[in-house]
Amino acid sequence: MAVVLNGCAGVDYSVRKDVRPIINFTLSMPDKSSEIDYLGLDKNSRFFKLSQIDSPAVLIEVFSMYCIYCQQAAPQVNELYRLIGKNGLTDKIKVIGIGTGNSHQEAEIFKDKFAVPFPLFPDFREGVSTVLKVNSTPTFVLLSVRGRYIRTICRYEGKFFNAEQFLGEINRAMAKEKL
């Protein structure tokens, strides 16, 4: 059951908690070795499971190259990634993007155009987006990937305007989960 936790006046997203476990889905290994290192993965594998990412929480942005809101949100999402690093939270939260309905080339075009500093993965057949129950883009899903089940800590639907404020929301949600 989805529960509305809180929202901020004038901010274009809603914050929800979803207690249902998420299937531990598999992704192809990133092309860049720096991104493999960032996620703490084994370089010799071709695929990895979400739970193998080396952090207690993973923030997933489900985006599409074709979505104007995702394009508009890109600079703030990049800023969020930068703030996570600046605040020494990289070991706690890793950020990845899932390009719903996008081919590998389309996800790469989005990455190049907006200089996205975190790994993006194509989801051409929308399998991962279905697992994450995504209906619109961008959707941000903060997952706890430690413990018995992968579960959603928070979902954020829509673009956000202020990365610092958004990180505050993430930190509060993480603190509630003692992560």
Place this chain on the structure above:
Amino acid sequence: MKKVSLVIIALIVLLAGHGYAQEVKKYIYNPGKIKPTDSVMRVKPGDKAEDFTLPSLSGEKISLSQFQNKKNVVISFVPAAWTPVCSAQWPGYNLLDDIFKENDAVLLGITVDNIPTLYAWTTAMGGVNFPVLSDFWPHGKVAQQFGLLRRDGVSERAIVVIDKKGTIRYAEAYDINVRPPADIIIGQLKKINQEK
């Protein structure tokens, strides 16, 4: 007092952004799943492309022949403004501008809508960075020329690639319910460029 005013202005700006995001989605008409294709192509790769002239959003008339010996031309036919797949197709093409430049190509977007409708729709989508042409009157004449006019008066969702010599290199009508991946356009342009 000054502080209160600043807070109110900040709220208006934020809420305006929120309103914008919701507005476009709110006005998209969803026709549901429709017959994948409903026309018979009149052109095939190797054919010489017949010239056409259509009014564009910028106010100028654009002819296919003006690109002859200058640019490769990619035409994206989409069925109609204010529909879900079309509204999630052209905004992505804004990101292909470097690829078009690298491949000496231009993109032309064509629908059977009239100019005011195209203006409202593309503005709501945040604008597009390629010429948008109206095939409204005589209704769907150019779509018909390519064999892409459906019986209900909208065009197919199609991609046509024409090289600098005016030869059709690729012409395909896709399932109207599905967005064709940009890989097709990029692959076709690279293929033309590799022949140099």
